């Protein structure tokens with residue numbers, strides 16, 4: 282038996298030979314070409330119900346860097362130097378803020394949803410009044426955030442918001458529209474091959490404000506607001522035509538992928554008594570893998586437990602442990618707030634296997650192996 286944590290399943294390029302031949306014949310390989318334009322239009326209509334617009338990027342890290350830079354451009358860096366974000370996130374969130382010249386200010390998460398804790402955020406906003414340049418909440422593991430609250434928070438304190446929605450393609454807040462729909466700030470998603478929307482390397486910036494999107498598009502093309510003339514800060518975030526082709530192909534079976542993974546998640550929830558699961562917010566969560574908290578009494582033995590699973594060919598991880606404030610570089614470069622819940626969740630978290638072609642029997646095997654390993658430890 283071999284059940285890896287992830288079995289990436291991007292669209293097969295070998296089945297897209299006609300489309301690849303057409304790209305070759307067109308002579309257009311990048312620079313917001315026709316395949317990319319089609320992909321952006323399809324994303325906007327199929328996932329976001331035609332509300333707002335989409336800009337592809339070559340990965341979500343670059344997308345976050347662009348989006349953060351866009352909102353801090355007119356801010357005095359001497360005064361506003363912090364990017365408020367959770368410590369329970371991937372390194373990319375903090376790295377993007379650091380590249381923009383900001384210091385990540387790390388807030389705690391909610392005990393049940395594992396998304397940024399509203400009280401912790403508001404406490405830090407009060408404590409660092411006038412010093413926060415941007416709020417960068419992470420929609421943890423594809424769980425939905427209350428974006429109306431962030432909109433209100435942004436208006437009340439005059440602080441822009443950029444959403445890290447790396448795992449949220451396929452997650453819906455209300456009805457069938459993707460999480461993020463209608464938000465005026467930038468919402469950044471990843472299409473890395475390990476994500477539910479698996480391509481190879483790609484990302485997406487969504488926002489409902491066409492002016493912001495147009496500006497981000499220019500920034501993503503070296504800041505060229507006029508032909509070959511930089512009129513604003515920029516970098517190269519463009520997605521290649523082949524990357525866009527992979528995205529279009531993924532879109533074709535994406536609904537099935539998300540629904541199937543959701544069904545696997547339900548099996549996990551019923552197969553692992555004594556574990557705690559993330560409380561879902563919204564009408565649907567897209568699962569990249571299955572996150573769960575070990576029963577408290579066994580958390581100290583997580584390493585031994587994962588080793589026992591590995592002996593049986595089962596891959597499991599522990600995203601996000603260590604959390605940001607526990608990692609050497611971020612210890613030097615970030616400012617932690619009170620992270621009590623983050624510490625507890627990170628101490629108990631395990632990430633269990635999930636993939637498009639994982640079977641119900643395989644979920645059962647993982648649950649059985651995990652229960653047996655726990656039984657042997659206690």
Ligand SMILES: Cc1ncc(COP(=O)(O)O)c(C=O)c1O
Nearest residue numbers: 340341342371373374447471473
């Ligand atoms: C929370 C978070 N933010 C950002 C990223 C970066 O995404 P990408 O790999 O597309 O750069 C990831 C990737 O896993 C992530 O988990």
